[in-house]
Amino acid sequence: MQIVTLAIKDLRLMLRDKIGAFFILVFPVLMGVFFGLVMGGTPSSSRGKMKVAVVDHDQSEWSQRLIAELAKNDGLLLETDEWESARNSVRLGQRVGLIAIPRGFGETAAILWEEQPEIQLGFDPSRRTEAAMLEGMLMQASGALIAERLRQPTQLLPRLDELRRGLSESTRQDPVTPILSELLDQVADVIDSADQLQRVEGAAENQGGIQMQFANIKNIDISEHEDPGSVRAQLKKIRSRWDISFPQGMIWGILGCAAGFASSIAREDARGTLVRLRAAPLTKLHILLGKALACLIACCLVIALLTIIGTALGMRSDDYAKLFVSALVVSIAFVGIMMTMSVLGKTEESVNGSGWAINMVMAMLGGGMVPAMFLPQFLQSVSGYSPVFWAIRLIEGAIWRQFGWHEMLLPIAVLLMIGLLGMVLGTLVLMRRYK
Amino acid sequence: MIIAQELVKSFGSIRAVDGVDLAIQRGECYGLLGPNGAGKSTTINMLVGLIAPDQGRVEIGGASPRLAATRRRLGAAPQALSLYDELSGRENLEFFGRLFGLTGRSLRERVHWALDLADLQARSRHRVSTYSGGMKRRLNIAVALVHGPQVVLLDEPTVGVDPQSRNYIFETIERLKADGMTILYTTHYMEEAQRLCDRVAIMDQGRLLAEGPVAELLKRFGGNKVVVAQVTQYPDGVKLPETLRDGQLRFEAAEPMETLAKLMAQGVRFQAIQISEPDLESVFLALTGKTLRD
Numbered sequence: 001m002q003i004v005t006l007a008i009k010d011l012r013l014m015l016r017d018k019i020g021a022f023f024i025l026v027f028p029v030l031m032g033v034f035f036g037l038v039m040g041g042t043p044s045s046s047r048g049k050m051k052v053a054v055v056d057h058d059q060s061e062w063s064q065r066l067i068a069e070l071a072k073n074d075g076l077l078l079e080t081d082e083w084e085s086a087r088n089s090v091r092l093g094q095r096v097g098l099i100a101i102p103r104g105f106g107e108t109a110a111i112l113w114e115e116q117p118e119i120q121l122g123f124d125p126s127r128r129t130e131a132a133m134l135e136g137m138l139m140q141a142s143g144a145l146i147a148e149r150l151r152q153p154t155q156l157l158p159r160l161d162e163l164r165r166g167l168s169e170s171t172r173q174d175p176v177t178p179i180l181s182e183l184l185d186q187v188a189d190v191i192d193s194a195d196q197l198q199r200v201e202g203a204a205e206n207q208g209g210i211q212m213q214f215a216n217i218k219n220i221d222i223s224e225h226e227d228p229g230s231v232r233a234q235l236k237k238i239r240s241r242w243d244i245s246f247p248q249g250m251i252w253g254i255l256g257c258a259a260g261f262a263s264s265i266a267r268e269d270a271r272g273t274l275v276r277l278r279a280a281p282l283t284k285l286h287i288l289l290g291k292a293l294a295c296l297i298a299c300c301l302v303i304a305l306l307t308i309i310g311t312a313l314g315m316r317s318d319d320y321a322k323l324f325v326s327a328l329v330v331s332i333a334f335v336g337i338m339m340t341m342s343v344l345g346k347t348e349e350s351v352n353g354s355g356w357a358i359n360m361v362m363a364m365l366g367g368g369m370v371p372a373m374f375l376p377q378f379l380q381s382v383s384g385y386s387p388v389f390w391a392i393r394l395i396e397g398a399i400w401r402q403f404g405w406h407e408m409l410l411p412i413a414v415l416l417m418i419g420l421l422g423m424v425l426g427t428l429v430l431m432r433r434y435k
Numbered sequence: 436m437i438i439a440q441e442l443v444k445s446f447g448s449i450r451a452v453d454g455v456d457l458a459i460q461r462g463e464c465y466g467l468l469g470p471n472g473a474g475k476s477t478t479i480n481m482l483v484g485l486i487a488p489d490q491g492r493v494e495i496g497g498a499s500p501r502l503a504a505t506r507r508r509l510g511a512a513p514q515a516l517s518l519y520d521e522l523s524g525r526e527n528l529e530f531f532g533r534l535f536g537l538t539g540r541s542l543r544e545r546v547h548w549a550l551d552l553a554d555l556q557a558r559s560r561h562r563v564s565t566y567s568g569g570m571k572r573r574l575n576i577a578v579a580l581v582h583g584p585q586v587v588l589l590d591e592p593t594v595g596v597d598p599q600s601r602n603y604i605f606e607t608i609e610r611l612k613a614d615g616m617t618i619l620y621t622t623h624y625m626e627e628a629q630r631l632c633d634r635v636a637i638m639d640q641g642r643l644l645a646e647g648p649v650a651e652l653l654k655r656f657g658g659n660k661v662v663v664a665q666v667t668q669y670p671d672g673v674k675l676p677e678t679l680r681d682g683q684l685r686f687e688a689a690e691p692m693e694t695l696a697k698l699m700a701q702g703v704r705f706q707a708i709q710i711s712e713p714d715l716e717s718v719f720l721a722l723t724g725k726t727l728r729d
Contacts, residue, residue, distance in 0.1 A: 005533045009519070016521040016562075272517035276578070279483045279511045280534040281503035 006290025024256040032249025049077040053086035053098040060106030069141035096130045097123035116216035246310035247395040251368045253302030258334045259355040261295040262341035266348040292335045299331035322398035330391040333415035336422025343429035362388045390414045436461040436617045443490035451477040453641035466632030467621040474641040475621040483511045510584035512576045514591040520564040535582035553577035569600025586617045625715035644722045656721045657713025659687035668704040
């Protein structure tokens with residue numbers, strides 16, 4: 001009961017401090033809205049390679065050529081995979097996207113007058129910028145394939161002959177058929193001529209922009225696995241950029257809570273109220289737990305507030321039960337971090353300063369400031385050490401990544417461990433300090 | 436009610452409290468006097484259980500002050516204003532009342548009583564940040580009393596307050612005394628201790644120099660009464676107890692009226708005479724060789 005009394009007092013103090021309340025409650029919303037509006041924003045630097053899965057259903061010479069063309073891009077790291085595994089890896093954020101080459105691709109690929117086979121492109125919705133780049137690279141590779149076809153007229157001529165034969169055998173009596181037939185004859189003549197072929201080849205190489213329109217690329221939703229006509233699937237189709245920006249806003253709110261409550265112990269010490277609390281029939285653990293509970297409630301409130309505002313703007317959670325669990329786990333983790341931060345200094349200023357310094361590093365490494373993709377490779381490799389990385393991963397898992405409970409286990413375990421360690425460390429140091 | 440035996444507390448190489456013994460009876464108002472840095476607040480902190488003594492022991496009502504049950508019987512008003520500025524006076528009282536286990540009607544009644552005591556009913560819903568220094572001091576004491584403790588420790592409760600609020604605080608403490616509350620009062624204002632305390636202990640550099648009822652201390656250490664007289668006429672050959680300076684005669688005597696009568700009989704005439712009783716300031720001077728505000 002006393003812990004609740006302490007927590008209510010701290011929450012009341014938080015809300016009465018207008019600037020503090022702004023950074024904990026309003027700022028994260030602004031962050032979420034701002035990043036939502038600019039989502040898709042700046043192009044990626046070439047510092048990090050995009051991991052892309054390739055699913056080759058065709059296994060033909062031409063599908064292999066397409067993969068080889070794609071592999072020429074320095075910015076891509078291609079990994080061949082099976083469809084389900086590739087889709088999951090993108091959904092889990094392990095890869096930027098997937099390219100699925102359909103069966104029969106090799107039969108008509110890069111033949112200009114044939115309907116182009118549909119290449120499926122799936123990508124992580126939080127990496128729209130990279131997805132656009134990937135689509136461009138795919139177009140470029142398809143263009144290169146067309147040039148390749150034109151270099152091999154012997155492969156084109158049989159298809160051309162088939163078409164001409166079909167037209168001549170046609171019983172249709174319309175004015176277009178004779179014209180088309182004559183046109184195909186002329187094309188065949190052109191291909192027969194090595195000089196003409198050279199000219200066409202040169203044009204193909206020099207006018208990459210024109211070639212791209214001949215690739216048939218279909219963007220697919222990597223999270224789709226149920227009936228596309230279901231309400232759930234329909235909702236997903238209209239899901240918005242807020243799905244991506246609001247988790248980041250939530251993280252900033254939680255970081256604000258952690259820093260704010262971390263300095264509250266030093267503040268109580270400075271204003272003398274800690275003496276009064278310690279003179280009350282409370283243990284030091286009661287006082288700490290009161291702070292922890294207040295911080296936990298504040299973190300959950302921030303997530304709830306952002307969920308409500310985000311939902312109003314168009315954010316959708318796959319599973320609100322999972323979002324609730326995620327909110328709780330992330331809050332517990334940051335309560336632990338708050339308790340460790342609270343003992344980093346003895347004055348309010350020192351705790352505040354060190355707390356925000358840690359926040360910034362955690363946010364930067366963990367993808368709270370910019371997507372981890374934009375970081376240099378060596379920084380990307382240490383993202384996993386940042387609690388922010390796991391927190392975003394878990395919240396996104398509940399909002400749009402469609403994490404199953406088993407997939408949530410790892411981030412939950414990591415975050416709970418961080419929370420527990422933080423609590424123990426903070427408690428021990430504080431107990432020692434006020435022995 | 437309060438027992439402290441051989442209390443010792445050091446901070447690094449500084450011995451803040453050095454072998455302090457206290458025995459304060461139920462219903463007594465006990466003054467702990469000394470200049471700043473004498474070790475009064477450290478002693479209070481040990482009595483409240485905020486810091487553990489390096490040596491010695493403390494008992495409040497026969498139990499350790501570190502026990503929750505003992506703390507419920509204790510109220511402490513720290514020297515620094517220990518209030519939440521963002522909360523109103525009423526909210527501060529309610530919060531601390533709840534921490535001490537008050538709820539519902541009893542909480543409301545006690546908060547009402549404490550607001551009356553501090554004369555803050557009219558401003559009870561205003562934030563503490565808008566209060567004057569005197570109002571904050573009164574609230575600081577009210578918070579210590581809201582849960583109805585049997586023992587209250589008031590650490591320099593009148594520091595930085597205006598004369599009006601100081602008087603109000605004195606009256607409050609006198610009311611508490613009349614209600615039979617045990618009070619430990621620390622101050623470096625001797626006149627406060629003389630007015631309020633049944634017994635006082637004089638402390639300097641972590642040690643208790645003397646202890647007892649005020650009258651007894653004055654008798655033992657206060658010295659003679661001090662006479663300051665403005666002399667208008669004195670005949671040649673009359674021997675004065677001290678040298679006359681600018682027409683003013685200043686001397687000390689156990690029975691000053693006798694001395695003055697003898698002088699007047701010898702033809703000495705005075706325009707004004709002031710006789711001062713020895714006070715605790717004199718006691719402190721006699722004990723330490725320095726004044727309280729040195």
